[in-house]
Amino acid sequence: MAAAAISVTLVLVAGAQDIPPVAPLPAPQPFSEWLVEFRNEAATRGIRPEILEAAFADVEHPDDTILERDRTQAEFTLQLDQYLRRRLTPSLVRTGQAMFTKNRTLLADIGKRYGVSPRIVVAVWGLESNFGRFAGVRPTIPALATLAYDPRRASFFRSELFSALEILNRGDIDLAKLKGSWAGALGQPQFMPSIYLKYAQDFDGDGRRDIWTSQPDVFASVAFYLREHGWSDQMTWGREVVVPKAARAAIESVPKREEGCRAERVMTVKRPLSEWKKRGLRGLGNRPLPSGEAPASLVAAGSRHFLVYDNYEAILGYNCAHTYALSVALLSDRIK
Numbered sequence: 001m002a003a004a005a006i007s008v009t010l011v012l013v014a015g016a017q018d019i020p021p022v023a024p025l026p027a028p029q030p031f032s033e034w035l036v037e038f039r040n041e042a043a044t045r046g047i048r049p050e051i052l053e054a055a056f057a058d059v060e061h062p063d064d065t066i067l068e069r070d071r072t073q074a075e076f077t078l079q080l081d082q083y084l085r086r087r088l089t090p091s092l093v094r095t096g097q098a099m100f101t102k103n104r105t106l107l108a109d110i111g112k113r114y115g116v117s118p119r120i121v122v123a124v125w126g127l128e129s130n131f132g133r134f135a136g137v138r139p140t141i142p143a144l145a146t147l148a149y150d151p152r153r154a155s156f157f158r159s160e161l162f163s164a165l166e167i168l169n170r171g172d173i174d175l176a177k178l179k180g181s182w183a184g185a186l187g188q189p190q191f192m193p194s195i196y197l198k199y200a201q202d203f204d205g206d207g208r209r210d211i212w213t214s215q216p217d218v219f220a221s222v223a224f225y226l227r228e229h230g231w232s233d234q235m236t237w238g239r240e241v242v243v244p245k246a247a248r249a250a251i252e253s254v255p256k257r258e259e260g261c262r263a264e265r266v267m268t269v270k271r272p273l274s275e276w277k278k279r280g281l282r283g284l285g286n287r288p289l290p291s292g293e294a295p296a297s298l299v300a301a302g303s304r305h306f307l308v309y310d311n312y313e314a315i316l317g318y319n320c321a322h323t324y325a326l327s328v329a330l331l332s333d334r335i336k
Contacts, residue, residue: 084326161193243305
């Protein structure tokens with residue numbers, strides 16, 4: 001990255017005589033003025049005055065800690081297969097099994113209602129909140145106000161800040177309890193506020209969609225989200241496969257996708273299992289691939305490979321990263 005930055009600088013210096021002077025960037029709008037304008041717009045959207053007054057009572061300036069976190073997110077350097085070995089520890093699997101057993105009755109009810117495997121719900125819950133141990137401790141309104149004011153991703157976080165105010169406006173949770181991650185992700189499922197408004201469920205029937213402390217609401221919200229993103233219990237998410245050395249060229253010639261998020265664009269296009277068989281793909285233990293299943297895409301995870309179906313894409317809809325989706329999928333397989 002450093003070398004690339006140096007080369008760009010050299011090009012700009014070498015051609016400086018051909019580049020017209022650049023006008024200085026305008027000074028950013030003072031935060032206090034920005035906040036007044038934002039509150040005025042929120043009022044036009046129907047947010048009650050008392051909600052606005054309480055929400056922004058202690059918001060006087062951007063939170064430098066939030067900005068630092070946003071600019072220094074860790075760069076992923078492990079190979080995907082290395083990551084999976086490190087992430088899917090025996091301890092994680094044991095905890096997942098214990099939590100599945102402890103909540104078996106509730107999970108079965110939710111699985112029946114939403115048509116989503118309880119094992120996948122527990123796996124998502126485990127990856128998002130360490131099985132309920134983390135629901136976020138940072139006040140959401142100041143965090144989102146900071147990120148909405150910062151120009152880097154202002155449009156996205158401005159919209160999320162409006163959504164967070166709407167959560168308060170609807171009375172789903174009190175301001176003091178509206179907490180989450182530094183980036184505004186809420187509760188045990190780590191929903192952004194706009195996702196909460198669209199997908200959070202009141203499964204316990206108390207009139208609130210409490211994804212912070214209500215286990216029924218947490219599990220149901222995860223299940224509903226996955227169902228709405230295409231999950232079907234009529235099929236598997238996928239399976240690990242083997243690419244024999246003699247088949248590598250035929251397998252690698254299958255084109256990658258051209259659309260979707262970054263993770264989707266490194267997957268192959270879907271191909272029938274019959275075609276994957278002809279190209280030499282085999283199951284683990286050199287077993288033949290099954291017959292009659294839907295077309296599948298191939299995901300390469302370092303030295304490992306996975307054939308994945310629409311259910312896998314539902315997991316990517318939750319978090320579009322193969323590190324995440326494969327961790328969830330493989331953890332769910334190990335929960336019995």
